[in-house]
Amino acid sequence: MATIRVTEDGPYRVEGVVSIRDTDGTELRAEGIWHLCRCGGSRNKPFCDSTHGLKGWTGPETADHDDDTPADGPPSITATVDGPYQVCGAIRLVGADGEPYGTRQEQRLCRCGQSSTKPFCDDSHAFAGFRDPLPPELENTPTVYAWLGGREALERLTTAFYDGILNEPDDLLEPVFRGMNPEHPKRVAAWLGEVFGGPADYTTHRGGYEHMVQAHHDRALTEAQRQRWVARLARTADEVLLPDDPDVRQAFLSYLEWGSRIAVFNSQPGVEAIAHAPVPEWGWGNSAPYVPQPWDDPEAAAKGRARESS
Numbered sequence: 001m002a003t004i005r006v007t008e009d010g011p012y013r014v015e016g017v018v019s020i021r022d023t024d025g026t027e028l029r030a031e032g033i034w035h036l037c038r039c040g041g042s043r044n045k046p047f048c049d050s051t052h053g054l055k056g057w058t059g060p061e062t063a064d065h066d067d068d069t070p071a072d073g074p075p076s077i078t079a080t081v082d083g084p085y086q087v088c089g090a091i092r093l094v095g096a097d098g099e100p101y102g103t104r105q106e107q108r109l110c111r112c113g114q115s116s117t118k119p120f121c122d123d124s125h126a127f128a129g130f131r132d133p134l135p136p137e138l139e140n141t142p143t144v145y146a147w148l149g150g151r152e153a154l155e156r157l158t159t160a161f162y163d164g165i166l167n168e169p170d171d172l173l174e175p176v177f178r179g180m181n182p183e184h185p186k187r188v189a190a191w192l193g194e195v196f197g198g199p200a201d202y203t204t205h206r207g208g209y210e211h212m213v214q215a216h217h218d219r220a221l222t223e224a225q226r227q228r229w230v231a232r233l234a235r236t237a238d239e240v241l242l243p244d245d246p247d248v249r250q251a252f253l254s255y256l257e258w259g260s261r262i263a264v265f266n267s268q269p270g271v272e273a274i275a276h277a278p279v280p281e282w283g284w285g286n287s288a289p290y291v292p293q294p295w296d297d298p299e300a301a302a303k304g305r306a307r308e309s310s
Contacts, residue, residue, distance in 0.1 A: 001016070001090055001091070001092050002016035002017055002018045002075040002089075002090065002092070003015045003016055003091065003092045003093075003094060004077070004087070004093045004094070004109070005094045005096075006038070006059075006093070006095050006096045006119050007035075007038075007096055008059075009057065009058045009060075010038065010048070010052055010053075011036055011037055011038050011052065012035065012085075012109065012119070013035055014035070014077065015033050016075070017031045018031070018076065018077055018091065019074065019075070019076040019077070020034060020046065020077050022046065022078075022079055023079050023081045023132060023133055025078070028046070028047075034047065035047060035048040036048060036077065036079075036085065036111070037049070037051075037052075037111060038059055038110065038111060038119070039051060039052035039055065039057040039113040040111060040114070040125075040128075040293075040295050040296065041057070041290065041296050043141075043287070043288045043290070045132050046079040046085070046111070046132075051290050055292065055296055057113055057298075059113065059118055059119075061096060061097075061118050061119055062116060062117055062118055063117045063118065063119060065095070065099055065102065066101070066102040067102045069102065069103065069104050069105065070105065071089065071090045071091070071103045071104055071105045072089065072090050072105075073088065073090065073105075074089050075087075075089035075090055075091040076089055077109075079111065079132065081132070081133070082125060082130055082131050082132060083108075083111075083125050083130075084108040084111055084112075084121035084125065085108065085110075086108060087108070087109055088105065089105070090103070091103070093109075093119070095119070101119075108121040109121060110122070110124070110125075111125075111132075112124060112125035112128055112130035112295055113296075114127075114128045114130070114300060115301075125301075126304070127302075127303075127305045128294070128295040128297075128304055129294045129295050129300065131293070134293075138293060140291050140293070142289070142291070143198065143283075144196035144251045144252070144282060144283065145196040145198035146198075147247075147248050147289055148196065148242055148243060148248060148252070149243070150193070150198065151189065151190075151198065153240075153242060154189040154192050154193050155186055156240050157189070157192075157236060157237055157240050157242060158185040158186070158188045158192070159185045159186075160236050160239060160240050161185070161232065161233055161236040163185075164232070164236065165232070166180075172224060172225050172228045173225060173229060176219070176225060187206060190206065191206075191212065191279070194279050195255060195279060195280055195281065196252075196255070196282055197281070197282075197283065200279070203279055209279050210275065213266050213273055213275060216263050216266050216267040217267070217273070218267065218269050220268060220269055221263060221268075222264070223264065226260045226261065226263070226264050230253075230256045230260055233256060234253060234256065237252065245289060246287070247284065247287045247288060247289040247290075248289060250285060250286070250287060251284055251285055254285060255282045258280075259280070262274065
């Protein structure tokens, strides 16, 4: 029998052949093991993305373990618009303590994180202002550029990075940057800023991608130099106290890996370089940062009820 397991202060673990559907009815998954958001904060709803841990959410169960009623038919879980999971068919619901709840033909499970009868819905989503799909006016995910700290932070990074290469010195990288223009750190910061969603200063003032390609022309950069460059820049990011949360670092490092490999390719003598392209746009990839929404306030439902009754 298909099963939904409530995990302690975490998501619903769905096991077996179950049709998992999005708010528009689209089937997202049909079998296997999947974890559905229970705290209301996932950036990948209806699936869990570990936001419950980032926001310190707790979800103790308070509902009674009642008796079974007949349940049959194909099991399905549908995330309803701005509301709970609608669970239908023969699905067993098991609490975090291992005790099963009564099997019902239909049941509504909380997914806003606010219900006082967890794991079941008590309509707290309406009072808390829970929204899914997220409307444009509530989209509050910053750019990677803003999350890193903007131009000031990137110039702090590149200045420290190139100062370190020239002053330590670094036997692999110092020859590459020997005699570099004093403005080079700021120019690299402008490039990174544009890549990560900041202003298009590199394109406006330096000529964009084509200028960057020309800067690497015939430099014959090696794989060893590329690896050292990436490792040192990542280390320098720690030293100058750039944000170190997993979300921003996976975006930052994934670009360093991608961009540095393109640079090595374009730098080889005689190679037919990738000559024309836009400056790449690098976003959050698989995981955007956790930025609280109104319903992430643990008291959101209570405050909503108070407003409704006043």
